Amino acid sequence: MNNLPIPNQRAIVDRRELAGKIDALAKEKGAQQARGEIVALLKDALEQGRAEIRQRLETHPSRGHLCTGSQSFLIDQLVRIIHDLVIEHVYPVANRSAAERLTILAVGGYGRAEMAPHSDVDIAFITPTRRAPWCEQVIEAMLYFLWDLGLKVGHSSRTVDDTLRMAREDLTIRTALLEGRFVWGDRALYDETSVRFWAEVAKGSERQFLAEKLEERNARHKRMGDSRYVVEPNVKDGKGGLRDLQTLYWIGKYIHRVRSAADLVDVGLLTKAEYKGFRRAEGFLLAVRCHMHFITGRAEDRLTFDLQRRVAERMNFQDRPGKSAVERFMQFYFLQAKRVGSLTGVFLAHIDDEFEHKRARSGFFAGWKQKSRLLKGYRVFGGRIAAPSDDWFRKDPIRLIEVFQLAEENSLEVHPETMRLANRDSVLIKDDVRENPRANALFLDLLSGRNDPEMVLRWMNEANVFGRFVPDFGRVNAQMQFDMYHHYTVDEHTIRAIGLLSKIEKGELKGDHPRSTGLIHKITSRRALYVAVLLHDIAKGRGGDHSVLGADVARELCPRFGLDDAETDLVAWLVLQHLLMSATAQKRDLTDPKTIEDFVSEVQSTERLRNLMLLTVVDIRAVGPGTWNSWKRQLIGELYDSAQERLRLGHMRHGREQRVEAKKESVAEQLGDRAGLVADIGKLFDDAYWIAEPEDVIALNLVQYEVARKIEDQLSIHCEYYEARGATLVTVIAADHPGLFYRIAGGIALAGANIIDARIHTARSGWAVDNFLVQDPVGKPFREAGQIDRLKKAIADALGNRIELVPKLAQRPLPRSRAGAFEVAPRVNFDNQASNRFTVIEVNARDRSALLNRLSRALFESNLMVQSAHITNYGERAADTFYVTDLTGSKVTTPSRLKEIEQRLLDAASDERQAALEPAE
Template identity: 35%
Template sequence: MTDGAAANVPAAGSPPTAPDTAWASDARARLAQADADGAARFDRNDDIDALLRARAVAVDTLVREAWAHCLPADAPLALFAVGGYGRGELYPQSDIDLLVLAEPDAQAAHADALAQFFALLWDAGLPVGHAVRSSAECTAAAAADITVLTALSEARPLRADASAQRALADAIDARHTWPPHDYFVAKREEQRTRHARFGDTADNLEPNLKEGPGGLRDIQTLRWMALRVLGARDPQGMIALGQLGADEYATLERERRALARLRFGLHLVAQRREERLRFDHQKTLAARLGHVDTADNLAVEQMMQGFYRSAAVVLRINDRLLQRFEEQLEGEAVAEPIDAAFELRRGYLAARDADWPALDAASIFDLFATWSAQPRVRGLHSRTARALAEALPAIPAYTAATPALRAKFVALLRGPQAVDTVARMARLGVLARWLPAFAQVSGRMQFDLFHVFTVDQHTLAVLRNIAGFASGTPDERFAIAHEVYPRLRKPELLLLAGLFHDIAKGRGGDHSELGAVDAREFCSAHGLSDADTDIVAWLVRKHLLMSVTAQKQDISDQDVIHRFAREVADRERLDLLYLLTCADIAGTSPKLWNAWKDRLLADLHTATRLALRRGLENPVAAADRIAEARAAAEEALRGFGVEGDEANALFATMPDETFLRGRPDQIAWQAAVLRGARAGTARVSARTLNAQGAARIGALEVFVHSPDRDGLFAAIIATLDRAGLAIQQARLFDGPDGHVFDTFEVLPAEGQRTVAAEDVERRLSTALAAPDLDTIKPARRNQPRHLRHFRIAPQVEFADAADGRTLLSLVCTDRPGLLADVTQVFRAQRLRVHDARIATFGARAEDVFKLTDERDHALDPAHRESLRAALIACFEGDSR
């Protein structure tokens, strides 16, 4: 902007009339043009710092013009840009933070002019945040709020002479407020609190580029600390003081620029002030940044992997610098020798030799061995951490390593704190060097709602769950894991399976098969026996088998158990696969593991163990299974005060399938519910699901015994849906005398409160007493925002069931109320539901129903096509 462009600004002190409006309109146009130029330069991949400065310069011009218009030239007022604007960094949608420095009498004398100035900036389209303070007021505000001090420390003069600049600097000087030590402690705690808001991880599906862990705010915090603690106004000053290496500075600058480019682009595509990289914008931004989908890696996944890797590096350097600031303030601690190679300095593990590790990979593994044996260690000393980072290229891939070095790695897996050791090696970049396949999945995200962590962070979460099993302390989330783990012959085999189970994600092909190949090569190279190598490779190849069997098949069916037992073959593999499956599901998403899955896997483990003990060549006949279940249920029924002839009479009213597929405690409970039942009336009971932790999360088992009538299943589902309950499993039996025996396992839907069993009983009893079940409809809801970005093409498939009924397999995008809407389609099609298996994986619903028409006949081809069309129409309306 040339000086001549300011000639059209109205004279200072003129009333806010047509000239103000004309200037504001012209300023808006110039700002829009500057932003359009900036967007075009961004798309040309111009330097991001130049773009940030250019926008700050464009805004500076407008702010100065508005100031000249509203304030007399001789007014005793000073104008400063503060915060990010003060740094000269302005993103397309950032606020404009200003400070007017003036003594109280000057503030009062020019109050109207200042109000006009701020209003004019708003009219020009500049979102202004402002403060008008005297020097004393600046000191008081900074003392009361460290964020004020931080913003003022970035002050840049827009209309301020040298005297005003000195006055502001003096007002916030450490002599008056926030001395270096207090500032450092407060800002460090502020960062910890901020990180905690994001789960202490950068690996969120919708990360915050500014405030999240490893984001731009962390880099800015280091800059502010350097200024307050060291008096260094820029990184070069820290280098000169020996607090920052030139290599560290170059790395930090590289990641800052990468993050800044992401944030700038996010503002452009969102067209508003947005710091969270939401699903709404991820694909658009990835395309704008030039990423292109490949067969194995979506553009959005490439972009997100870049972010996660940048954030990880920022966090790594952040840890080092915080430690150096602490040392600067508190002084070097007296070293406590551990052995000839390592010592503790203020609780941090440090190499004693200044030249460590001298490009010696064995010394690096020795560091981790020492760390694992020292529970007092707070972390790695910053200088040793930097030396380790510089020595990473000296670490060979395991394929090129000596047998002795491989032996050291295996010793780490067998040593104390093995999982912590692997996590530390991953965080510090060592594991990616030793195991190049791990480097490929570091920071790799999957664009879905099922996997909420990057592959590497998910892997580490799985390993942490395994460490929990090893702790000896029962975890209420896992019913039998604490009993199974102590039986393991070699726990490191489970650890290796956890490390490799997802390591081939993103390569194309079946990641389980490819990962098994990697695991076999790794185990063989590290000297594991052929038998142990076979076990690890089998676990990786079959790591989804138990989950799929439990959630998609009927594990009360002895044929299912027999087939699964044949796959597993022996007790050791069963125990290892059970623990790996629990750790994998619970490590995929905090919301994915629940009491229902816990009990499914525990039941499958128990049933398979019994089958293996009996011998796969000796399956139990149906009559024998019924007799065994009936005897066990009769014993359990005594706890309800029922035995003898009364127990036999109750059992006679129950279908044989109950004894084939139900648990003894469940059969006994349902039989007790039937005491006193009157013919022709519905009986409803609900209880806390019989699994560890079930009561805590509100899991319930609901039993409905009712005369069968059309629309019954849809009415039950709609009522449970209205109660805020999500159905995990449905078991539907046709009993004697035209009655149904329906059992549902339910959890509170996401965001819903826990529902009491008595409330469920009341709601269902009232609903089933209605003369017309068709009046009971599910609640109508808007689809959650995030589901719009994970649309799954619906799949509707039919098959013939062995009992002559029709099997419907349904795969589609999950959403609240989906099952209730599906049952309404069934009702409209005049269908009867005889069984249902409900499974949800993130945003993906995979449900199976056994259906007939109103005459209990299988669906003919015409009816199947009619149902398919109705279901597709239902799903296509999900965007409502």
């Protein structure tokens, strides 16, 4: 497949010179006696060849074909030298019989001459007959030489008959043989194998090979995340990666017997322009893979965050305003992956059509052709919509929008040949088309379509029509965000969010989103909401607050789309505030009335609240798998209900006293025959406790407190799975003392758990009742008995000073070690307006082992009382919010005091070594 000529080959390895030296040694000392020296010569040649190839890649960092071709050339020469050494000096035979013949085939990436620096050397040894002792000896001797060079060799040794029989039975062997390349040995034996392969294996099995290859591809995509826009892609096996291009070549070669990818043009499977795109994408992906191999010193195919930055640097990508070098590099990477996807669709459609024609010419259905119908001038057949002529879009470029709108409205696929035409003619979309009212009406109908707008918008994006029609969307096409929180590129995230909104509207996600499923049918303008979802991240990568910049974009685009003034105002506000609800729900104390007041003063209307709720839900869920969970559903639901009540009534339904009394009645009802605990123990807690905690948690706390008091237990720890929140509830009742919170946080961290929410209460009796919600590092609750016991023991040990907490915590690695690839400068914000009673402190820092414990210790050392803590993770970044007072119960307002607290928190968030060295109390 890689037929690029290698310049100055002898600078990589001079086979004639090297072979001469080895031959002289073997003659002088004998092959076995000189083995060490021979291996040293070969090793030196391998290392020098790799160094030369590496230097060439550094000089031309995007020439992947040159690098992989050179690596294959280097291995070819070494294999040839070793073969000749073995047959001439190790096992020489004067007159070999017909059975004593051997041919060496390169297979796999080596066979395609697309060999990355640390790829396996895949070799097939072919012999005429079985059990030819000389052949077995030669093969074994060659392998030992290759292994001595430190090469990882994948090898097989078979007769011609066995090779063909196994190829018929096994798709992997058939594929390997398909791209087998003669390296050295008996050429006649290779030719015999090749001729018989095409006559006895390939002939008549083309359709089967196609089906099996596509099934193999789909399974591989599923394994790799089933999207070409995952932010840590697998360059080799991921969707849109090298294996997809290779699959096209395999299929084309198997069906049309092409010798190289360039021949795919001659047989009509690709146009010249598409082949250029094929080569460009392939060359770039190969270069990326080669850089990864050189950087890691091993066969590495996953483009992880730490590698992305280094590869971007090696490939000379530079920072630009609003977009770092690594983000520019990854955007280019995803554009190549997108090109691979487009080529795949067109290519397979041609193959499909070929088989359709063949089917129609024979058998009972000979001469029968499926009837097509017309739909607004388009041909519709086989569930696909197709342009009727090559110049269809040139005659009227608005049809480039219309074809996708009709596909969505009528649940049709766009024929790949029409996709090819749309891609070619997308350049015709200029300002006159963008400003055309009909074109915009068609686009709006598609965006808010009732069937499957997600899929059709993705096709529209693949054909480059989407980005041409909405240039602001084109700017975020294939754009990644360099962090661990976002799983997809901006365009893919946006299209997924639109799809989720559509599914909610159709009731398909009622189990996960019952509230949203009801709300979406109460909003005034569904099309405004769909536009808001489209535009919420439209201004990312512009070097400013994307919410503010996005609102400006919305004010320009909405009138163009045909939205009225009220809809435009709503969309602009939603884009501006699309992070407000999630930030409030996850970072603020929802039981603090001031939190609700501030949120409502910004939202101002029930209509805005409904729309914001729906946008928030799809935005979080479209970030990636696992980002939406029952905990977030509970928090956002609570905020919605409180805000909705405040907006509807103009005030909270009940005053503070009435709310407390209503809670007490509800708890008494839950406790049944133990209802007396509300009066007996409940009087020990002030109103803040009754407002802050849910009724079911209060009931558990009262029972636990009573049991602890009866048995005079100085420490009571209760843990149970809390289904409503998708977490484990941990309640600690102990004599209150300074530092209690940070010690509990340390114990929970030692047990391998993460705190996601914490509420700290002190009863009038002087006892602390602290409620924590915890999850494991991947966001799952602790449910097993062993996990619960481990939690209890770790907390008890931490509070009982039975372990040296700080050194133990310093030893624990962060479960997501990839966070080390990111630089997150710690930041501390104080807010004395967010609560009437507390100073709110928010700390943003890189997530790492026991961060919360270190921050809470810093607060303890600053003589602050923590009332509640709210913990949010955004991939590598943690945002921990604390509601605090000083020791007198007052807010902290003195500038010098705030500066001192800030410095302590920054030290705790940023200096791991210092934290590890601090003495345990």
